[in-house]
Amino acid sequence: MNAQNIVVQKFGGSSVANLDCMKQVLRNVQKPLADGKKVIVVLSAMSGETNRLLGLVKQWSSTPDLAEVDSLVSTGEQVSIALFTMLLKDAGVKARSFLGFQIPIITDDFFSSARILRIDNKKIFKALETYDVLVVAGFQGCTEDGRITTLGRGGSDTSAVAIAAAINAEVCDIFTDVSGVYTTDPNITRKARKLDTVSYDEMLEMASMGAKVLQIRSVEFAKKYNVIIHVRSTFSDEQGTIVSQEDSQMESILVSGIAYDKDQARITLSHVPDKPGISAAIFTPIAEQGLLVDMIVQNLTETEFTDVTFTVPRSDVEKTLEILTSLKSTLEYQDLRSDANVCKVSIIGVGMRNHSGVAAKAFLALSDENINILMISTSEIKITCLIEDKYGELAVRTLHDTFKLDEMSYSNK
Amino acid sequence: MNAQNIVVQKFGGSSVANLDCMKQVLRNVQKPLADGKKVIVVLSAMSGETNRLLGLVKQWSSTPDLAEVDSLVSTGEQVSIALFTMLLKDAGVKARSFLGFQIPIITDDFFSSARILRIDNKKIFKALETYDVLVVAGFQGCTEDGRITTLGRGGSDTSAVAIAAAINAEVCDIFTDVSGVYTTDPNITRKARKLDTVSYDEMLEMASMGAKVLQIRSVEFAKKYNVIIHVRSTFSDEQGTIVSQEDSQMESILVSGIAYDKDQARITLSHVPDKPGISAAIFTPIAEQGLLVDMIVQNLTETEFTDVTFTVPRSDVEKTLEILTSLKSTLEYQDLRSDANVCKVSIIGVGMRNHSGVAAKAFLALSDENINILMISTSEIKITCLIEDKYGELAVRTLHDTFKLDEMSYSNK
Numbered sequence: 001m002n003a004q005n006i007v008v009q010k011f012g013g014s015s016v017a018n019l020d021c022m023k024q025v026l027r028n029v030q031k032p033l034a035d036g037k038k039v040i041v042v043l044s045a046m047s048g049e050t051n052r053l054l055g056l057v058k059q060w061s062s063t064p065d066l067a068e069v070d071s072l073v074s075t076g077e078q079v080s081i082a083l084f085t086m087l088l089k090d091a092g093v094k095a096r097s098f099l100g101f102q103i104p105i106i107t108d109d110f111f112s113s114a115r116i117l118r119i120d121n122k123k124i125f126k127a128l129e130t131y132d133v134l135v136v137a138g139f140q141g142c143t144e145d146g147r148i149t150t151l152g153r154g155g156s157d158t159s160a161v162a163i164a165a166a167i168n169a170e171v172c173d174i175f176t177d178v179s180g181v182y183t184t185d186p187n188i189t190r191k192a193r194k195l196d197t198v199s200y201d202e203m204l205e206m207a208s209m210g211a212k213v214l215q216i217r218s219v220e221f222a223k224k225y226n227v228i229i230h231v232r233s234t235f236s237d238e239q240g241t242i243v244s245q246e247d248s249q250m251e252s253i254l255v256s257g258i259a260y261d262k263d264q265a266r267i268t269l270s271h272v273p274d275k276p277g278i279s280a281a282i283f284t285p286i287a288e289q290g291l292l293v294d295m296i297v298q299n300l301t302e303t304e305f306t307d308v309t310f311t312v313p314r315s316d317v318e319k320t321l322e323i324l325t326s327l328k329s330t331l332e333y334q335d336l337r338s339d340a341n342v343c344k345v346s347i348i349g350v351g352m353r354n355h356s357g358v359a360a361k362a363f364l365a366l367s368d369e370n371i372n373i374l375m376i377s378t379s380e381i382k383i384t385c386l387i388e389d390k391y392g393e394l395a396v397r398t399l400h401d402t403f404k405l406d407e408m409s410y411s412n413k
Numbered sequence: 414m415n416a417q418n419i420v421v422q423k424f425g426g427s428s429v430a431n432l433d434c435m436k437q438v439l440r441n442v443q444k445p446l447a448d449g450k451k452v453i454v455v456l457s458a459m460s461g462e463t464n465r466l467l468g469l470v471k472q473w474s475s476t477p478d479l480a481e482v483d484s485l486v487s488t489g490e491q492v493s494i495a496l497f498t499m500l501l502k503d504a505g506v507k508a509r510s511f512l513g514f515q516i517p518i519i520t521d522d523f524f525s526s527a528r529i530l531r532i533d534n535k536k537i538f539k540a541l542e543t544y545d546v547l548v549v550a551g552f553q554g555c556t557e558d559g560r561i562t563t564l565g566r567g568g569s570d571t572s573a574v575a576i577a578a579a580i581n582a583e584v585c586d587i588f589t590d591v592s593g594v595y596t597t598d599p600n601i602t603r604k605a606r607k608l609d610t611v612s613y614d615e616m617l618e619m620a621s622m623g624a625k626v627l628q629i630r631s632v633e634f635a636k637k638y639n640v641i642i643h644v645r646s647t648f649s650d651e652q653g654t655i656v657s658q659e660d661s662q663m664e665s666i667l668v669s670g671i672a673y674d675k676d677q678a679r680i681t682l683s684h685v686p687d688k689p690g691i692s693a694a695i696f697t698p699i700a701e702q703g704l705l706v707d708m709i710v711q712n713l714t715e716t717e718f719t720d721v722t723f724t725v726p727r728s729d730v731e732k733t734l735e736i737l738t739s740l741k742s743t744l745e746y747q748d749l750r751s752d753a754n755v756c757k758v759s760i761i762g763v764g765m766r767n768h769s770g771v772a773a774k775a776f777l778a779l780s781d782e783n784i785n786i787l788m789i790s791t792s793e794i795k796i797t798c799l800i801e802d803k804y805g806e807l808a809v810r811t812l813h814d815t816f817k818l819d820e821m822s823y824s825n826k
Contacts, residue, residue: 019472056492059432061499068502068510072495075488079469082485086474089481097481101514102559146515 006128007032008040009173010138010160013047015234016080024234026087028175029133033093038128040167042138042160043084045076066111070140070150074100077137077156085135095133100148105141105159107149114141114149116158116221119166136163154215161218165225172222172229174214179233180241181206181213183405184258189397191406195256196239199246202256205348205382219243246350254358255349255403260396262343264294265317266374266386267310269324271334274306281331282308285323291316295344295377295386309375311386314340342374343392346384347399353380365402371395419541420445421453422586423551423573426460428647429493437647439500441588442546446506451541453580455551455573456497458489479524483553483563487513490550490569498548508546513561518554518572520562527554527562529571529634532579549576567628574631578638585635585642587627592646593654594619594626596818597671602810604819608669609652612659615669618761618795632656659763667771668762668816673809675756677707678730679787679799680723682737684747687719694744695721698736704729708757708790708799722788724799727753755787756805759797760812766793778815784808 009032011025029039053073057064081097088095103123107114127134138156141149151158157174164172179194181203186192198206200223207216213231222229222243232240272278279298286293296310312320317338324336352358362383366373371394375386387395400406422445424438442452466486470477494510501508516536520527540547551569554562564571570587577585592607594616599605611619613636620629626644635642635656645653685691692711699706709723725733730751737749765771775796779786784807788799800808813819 022473053492056496057499060435060496061503063503064499065502068495068498071510071512072492075491078488078491079466079485082481083469083473085481086470086477089478090474090476097484099484099561148512 004170005036006038006040006167006169007173008042008160008164008167008169008171009175010042010156011044011175011234012156012177013044013049014177015175016043016045016084017047021234022084022087025084025175026091028234029088030091030093033132038131039133040124040136040163040169041084041133042136042156042163043077043080044138044156045073046080049076049079067109067147067149070111070114071148074137074140074148074150077139081135081137088133088135093133094131095135096127096131097135097137098127099137100140100159101142101146103136105162106144107141107151109143109147109149111147111149113152114143116141116151116162119162121166124163124167152215152217154212155217157215157218158221161221161225161227161229164227165221170228172227174218174229174231175234176213176231177234178213179236179238180231181243181257183256184396184400185260188260188393189400191397191400193406193408195241197242197244197247198256199350200243201246201381202348202350203243205346205379206257206259214243253349254351255347255405256351257348257405258396258399258403259346259348260343260392261346262389262392263313263315264311264342264344264386265314265338265340266342267312267317267320267324268337268339269308269331269333269335270337271305272308273332274304278306278331279308281327282324283310285327286312286320289319289323291320291323295375295384297375297377311342311344311375341389342386343389344384344386345392345395345399346382347403348382350381352383359383361402362399365398366395369394369398371398417583418449419451419453419580419582420586421455421573421577421580421582421584422588423455423569424457424588424647425569425590426457426462427590428588429456429458429497430460434647435497435500438497438588439504441647442501443504443506446545451544452546453537453576453582454497454546454548455569455576456490456493456548457551457569458486459493462489462492480522480560480562483524483527484561487550487553487561487563490552494548494550501546501548506546507544508548509540509544510548510550511540512550513553513572514555514559516549518575519557520554520564522556522560522562524560524562526565527556529554529564529575532575534579537576537580565628565630567625568630570628570631571634574634574638574640574642577640578634583641585640587631587642587644588647589626589644590647591626591644592649592651593644594656594670596669597809597813598673601673601806602813604810604813606819606821608654610655610657610660611669612763613656614659614794615761615763616656618759618792619670619672627656666762667764668760668818669764670761670818671809671812671816672759672761673756673805674759675802675805676726676728677724677755677757677799678727678751678753679755680725680730680733680737681750681752682721682744682746682748683750684718685721686745687717691719691744692721694740695737696723698740699725699733702732702736704733704736708788708797710788710790724755724757724788754802755799756802757797757799758805758808758812759795760816761795763794765796772796774815775812778811779808782807782811784811 085097105119106117138159181195182192184192203219229243294311299307371391373385377384498510518532519530551572594608595605597605616632642656707724712720784804786798790797
């Protein structure tokens with residue numbers, strides 16, 4: 001079987017929400033079939049189903065066994081692949097469904113956030129001799145000894161990319177309810193423009209910043225195995241966005257997009273004695289509780305004291321404050337404060353690593369709108385500003401305009 | 414692991430219908446645990462769930478692929494075992510769930526009505542070294558190459574008995590929403606009495622006659638492997654009914670119970686030429702469509718012609734009539750009639766094989782109530798009468814009284 005003749009297509013929960021949606025998916029699958037290709041279809045659970053199942057878990061246990069949770073929630077995909085395969089067979093297509101353990105997609109045993117270790121492509125190639133379409137359950141795998149695991153929220157994207165990598169497919173089509181990756185959230189500015197191409201690195205920064213088109217791990221996977229992702233709409237034939245290695249053309253684009261994340265809260269420890277190891281003493285206990293700290297800024301206030309400010313997701317504020325309160329005598333800080341009325345706005349672009357001036361231009365633009373910047377952090381391809389919540393949308397629109405992202409140009413300097 | 418220290422308990426859909434029911438199941442599981450035993454719990458899907466899933470199938474396809482149906486409906490048990498295992502773990506019990514493929518329970522590939530070929534007890538014994546309770550999905554198994562199968566309606570009983578047989582357990586507890594097997598349906602006569610014991614053969618006749626306490630195949634399985642079944646209530650501690658080989662004590666009981674089946678219709682082909690092979694010509698095409706013919710009576714009306722009467726489940730009447738209409742020119746019958754206003758009443762007892770007079774006594778009792786018998790069929794341990802529907806309950810009460818089934822006696826002659 002030549003991998004060039006196999007197409008991998010992934011459809012999310014909203015694309016398989018009901019019979020009518022699945023019929024649209026069927027039409028998308030039939031296109032490559034008509035061209036004589038074989039298709040591997042990776043499906044999510046019908047939208048709402050995973051939440052319904054997690055709701056049951058919540059009723060039954062406050063500290064559920066994660067292996068049991070995985071076995072339970074994996075039924076969502078089990079239902080959608082069976083139903084879709086029925087549709088295919090009714091349409092006269094030779095097809096069968098595959099659960100994670102049937103391929104198998106072997107993962108580690110970190111239940112509920114398992115990582116794929118390997119995928120056996122032998123059974124896939126063998127099945128493609130008999131069937132024209134394989135319908136594979138996304139989001140799930142199994143451990144070496146056959147216990148069901150799940151890959152974490154949005155894990156179906158990773159399933160699809162991993163299968164594309166395993167069979168050496170050139171492209172993995174990710175069908176979704178939007179038509180591609182945009183320069184920013186179209187709900188914030190109508191000037192948002194669909195990108196034709198975006199690099200893995202830019203996509204990683206965008207995904208982690210709340211542009212929720214692709215699961216971040218799927219992009220890491222694609223980058224590692226050099227799988228080209230085509231993000232496109234289930235409900236139109238329009239060309240979407242190609243996510244791939246950056247090329248020289250991309251390099252000349254300074255800024256590709258503006259990301260926006262409202263789910264942020266700021267925590268400040270003031271007047272902390274500036275001893276060696278103080279940062280470790282603060283952040284190790286927080287990390288041990290599985291809390292994700294994002295931006296960290298440390299200011300020296302006096303010679304012997306420092307202020308430490310960082311951000312966490314809003315849902316983790318209480319837990320973080322609890323931990324830090326219990327450490328007051330060890331850390332010897334004077335004051336502990338939190339503020340949930342903040343948001344993050346980021347400017348992303350592989351081009352900025354070779355150009356100066358992007359940051360200055362951004363800060364000036366925000367200042368012209370009287371938007372005060374609370375924290376700044378930068379990476380090679382990203383500049384992030386923490387600002388007051390209420391200015392979030394204005395900041396996105398301002399930066400989108402400043403870097404002329406609505407214009408299709410190869411240099412928006 | 415000594416099999417005498419392992420208890421097998423099966424709980425049906427109404428016993429796991431919701432959190433409160435499952436807590437009652439938990440209490441039942443904790444009793445043998447407190448005695449230092451290990452427990453294998455076999456669960457059905459939460460009541461209503463299998464029908465909900467089959468409803469989805471119906472929406473999606475009129476001729477669904479049965480392998481896909483099985484993968485889909487097996488999720489019902491997958492959900493209930495995960496939820497119940499969470500309860501066990503919250504109660505501090507070392508427990509894990511097992512799906513059919515994880516044991517594995519190997520079946521043939523007759524999807525939706527698969528038969529168990531073998532169960533590997535090695536993994537069960539090994540798991541019992543680590544866990545005190547294994548929670549096993551009923552109703553499901555897998556083929557040699559790992560496709561999910563289901564065992565047909567009520568298949569969880571068969572799962573439980575098969576596991577008890579595989580580990581050589583002495584007793585398989587089948588917990589249900591009634592407290593045991595009764596001499597007849599307590600909804601028809603309040604004189605119905607719970608039986609302390611009943612033989613496999615009697616239970617088989619009762620089950621097939623609509624006393625729906627146990628799936629008939631589970632009783633066949635239990636008989637074949639000599640597994641004693643204890644049918645009892647989830648919601649009380651009362652001793653239930655033991656289903657086992659008949660013993661000499663049982664032999665002396667003439668009649669054990671009266672079964673009743675309303676789901677019957679009678680079909681008559683009149684004035685059929687009485688040629689060799691005519692019965693085969695009638696019943697082969699019906700059997701080929703998967704229709705279950707039960708009672709068959711053939712009367713010679715004239716020298717060269719015969720009337721053939723038989724019964725089918727009411728839901729199969731239309732299909733049966735269609736088949737026979739299409740065969741009119743081959744069969745050369747004069748008339749085709751059907752009557753759905755009939756029901757079957759049966760007298761069951763292993764004792765009657767050594768006694769005459771049971772049939773005569775039954776016919777006399779019915780005649781005293783002016784109940785006309787439309788058809789009769791007999792086996793070694795059963796006498797079945799087809800009567801008019803409206804007399805069904807009266808016939809059951811009459812026969813129950815005639816054979817004094819409300820009295821606890823060893824000879825009800």
